[in-house]
Amino acid sequence: MNFLPIQLFDSESSTYTYILAADGEAVLIDPVDKHCERDLAHLERLGLRLAYVLETHNHADHVTSAGRLRQLTGAKTAAPSGCGIAPAEVQLNHGDVLRFDASEEIHVIHTPGHTAGSVCYLWRGNLFSGDTLLIDGCGRTDFQSGSAEALYHSVTERLFTLPEPTMLWPAHDYKGRSVSTIGWEKRNNSRLSSRSLEDFVQLMNNLNLPPPRLMDVAVPANRNLGLPH
Template identity: 50%
Template sequence: MLFRQLFDAETSTYTYLIADPATKEAALVDPVVEQVDRDLKLIGELGLTLRYCLETHIHADHVTGTGRLRQLTGCEGIVPQNANAACADRYIGDGETIKIGEISILAIATPGHTDSHAAYLINGDRVLTGDSLLIRGCGRTDFQSGDAGILYDVIVGQLFSLPDETLVYPGHDYRGHTVSTIGEEKQHNPRFAGQDRDSFIELMDNLNLPNPKKIMEAVPANERCGKIPAFL
């Protein structure tokens, strides 16, 4: 498997390139519009064909590159089930699998940060967690119909049930971390280690974080697969 972790410094967003080296089929997860040229250059250099762009959720901190990539490559845009994105080619539900050559991409429904969110388990050994589980943290739950109790349930009940050695690749990191494991996060993530559901909800309800700088632009644009509405 070909696997690349790509970074957008302005929004601290990770984009992931996954490809089968035999068939040259590829997928991008959570592309960023400002990085489309970078991503296409890499795909071309590696001789790949982009089949899919997958979103973990409707982002509030960056505008997706899916719409532009779809125009330029003919790839399919895929969003989690129930996401407010009528422009998507396909919605993916919990337990559904996409194949990239011999590579399996399994969707795991992980709502809570937003009301529609998916993590993607790649070949059973690494999970792209989007904004649900972060390295030593988790996504906020105070907008876009977030729910702290639901987020606790899906992380503890779904993601923490994966084998401890499963690699964790988040959608963002603000402190220079690139990868963790499920075992590490169970033991060392302060949002979960030593917390129960009630204390987690109380913690999340009192974070008092500022809104993402791009939220007014990003959410309506991402509901249109990256097309910024004319009124913004």
């Protein structure tokens, strides 16, 4: 089977969901509740058993389908240990390695900043960056224990030090872009490239963004993997 990530999109929240497919098993990253059947249909067509459902952080703009996918497929759920998603069977920390389909490895990189617990996943030269690093941008840092200083260090010390050809797959994009590379972002990212820590913190602290529309619903729901309490 082709080992390229399969990228799926939710138009309401501009969220990307990813299927990582190996010979007989798959992993889903950041699924959205309303697309549970769509995602299962992809797996069925490809003849894949779902091994894990991964979250990059506790999302504030959509509700996850991780809990429902676990119920329907028997997959394990995994979430960053610092995000308060207690029902996930696997609580992830920096340096952890998830294995599926016998020989496939996903490396966990803790990247606090957007939220205190945010992580990115590295698989076969592909970085799934959540809201930490976006294409020509980054996630906001003004809620859920966010920190502009922490995000700057996460990106410059843990992501920009990856090989430049590493493919960057974000959790969101609002301009129709699907993929970038670490090298391009290092040279061109308008928020982070060639910007000092002090300048970045000042920029992020003055964005004055409105709160996500679904935040009051999504954050508590996602702490329970999207399932009713």
